Amino acid sequence: MILSLITGLELSKPTSFRLPGFSVIGHRGIGMNVLQSSDRRARGVKENSILSFNSAAKYPIDFIEFDVQVTKDDCPVIFHDDFIYSEENGIVNESRVTDLSLSEFLLYGPQKETEKIGKTLMRKSKEGKVLKWDVDLDDSLCTLQEAFEQVEQTLGFNIELKFDDQTVYEREFLVHILRSVLQVVSNYAKDRPVIFSSFQPDAAKLVRELQSTYPVFFLTDAGNEIHNDERRNSLEEAIQVCLEGGLQGIVSEVKGVFRNPAAISKIKESNLSLLTYGKLNNVGEAVYMQYVMGIDGVIVDFVEEIIESTTRMMIRPPPSSSPLPSPSKDDDVAITRPEFSQKEISFLLKLLSQLIQH
Incomplete structure (x- = not known):
């Protein structure tokens, strides 16, 4: 029985879970990095770092999302890509993150000890170019334990369990990797809200x-x-x-939801929550449309802008004849979902479907 393999983990008490209204979730912290982007926001703060996480915590969001892999000596670390790159004497070196020990992994990029100089951290672009990982505000690589210890305690963690898309994993191996992650969560999560997610269906089912x-x-x-x-x-x-x-929910690429809006009702009927991710979630109007459709939350890169635009669009001041007392000057106006007819929603969904196909 699998539970015998994780002796010592105190994770057996069922805890009720409900997303806190419509959630805006910071992608890899305050947002992912795009190295050659003309948009400075995509190169502002090093993604998946303590600095990025605490930068996101300055805004009224409930969760951040980040990527966890496990080193060869069984330490969960936070890093998105399967491979990590560096350059020495003009030669680019490539290493699989999970083939490194923790000490080897932490040698890349800025070092916590200011007198030390780390390996030049590089990254492969979608076009296949290996580029220096330049950002305005850099930070050192970190472990899952450090995130629990150093990030604002009220901020929830959406922990994506990363696995290589091209690899077929044995059950025993998955158990071993997940045990390493669960042990850290058991030791350090305390009262922090945590959601697990994974593209690897067997890993997702197994962690449950x-x-x-x-x-x-x-x-x-x-x-x-x-x-x-x-x-x-x-x-x-x-x-x-x-x-x-x-499982308790689905995190879908947003275009997939807009192309198949009928799936939303099927997801809700199955008593599942629905979150989305993707570039469209950096457009305020697309996020607002999801709010109208009843989606539970969005993972976004431009946290500040999306928080501002969605709050502005969602605020509905009470009519002057409302029997409800006026909000105090210290309170925001209550946020309520606007009421659209089914015909209006169908029209908007068809319009969105047409737009994203071009």
């Missing part, structure tokens, strides 16, 4: 099997890319994964 304290969401790009594992190719398949594994 190993513990019942924290909700688990299945990540899917909902058909925007086609994978050998058919469970990853549609929202309908994602629903099935969740129902089979007793």
Whole structure:
């Protein structure tokens, strides 16, 4: 029995979970980095760092999302890409993150000890170029334990469990990796809200099997890319994964939801929560449309801008004849979902579907 393999983990007490209204979630902290972007916001703060997480915590958000992998000596670290790059004497070196020890991993980039100089940290772009990882505000690489210890305690963690898309994993290996992550969560999470998520369907189901304290969401790009594992190719398949594994929700690429809006009601009928991610979530109007549609939350890169634009769009002052007392000068006006007819919503969804297909 798997539980015997994680002796010592105190994660068996079921905890009720509900997303706090419509949630704006910071992607990799205050936002992901795009190295050659002309938008300075995409190169502002080093993603997946303590600095990025605490920068996001300055805004009224409930969660940040970040990526966790496990080093070869069983330490959960926070890093997105499967491979890490550096350059020495004009030669670019590539290492798989999970093939490094913790001490080797932490040698990349800025060092915590100011007198030390780390390896030049580089990154491969989508075009295949290996570029120096330049940002305005840099920070050292970090572990999951450090995030729990050093990030604002009220900020929830959406922990994405990272696995290589091209690798087929044995169950025993997944148990070993997940045990390393769960041990850190057990030791350091305290009262912090935590959500687990993964694109790897077996890992998502297994982390739910190993513990019942924290909700688990299945990540899917909902058909925007086609994978050998058919469970990853549609929202309908994602629903099935969740129902089979007793998972609590889905995190979908937003275009997949806009292309298949009928899936939203199926997800809700299955008693699942729905979050989205993707570039469209950096557009205030697209985020507001999801709020109207009843989606539970969005993962965004431009935290400050999306918080401002969605708050502005969602505020609905009470009419002058309202029997409700006026809000005090210290309170924001109550946020309520606008009431649209089903015909109006259908029209807006068809319009969005047309727009994102071009």
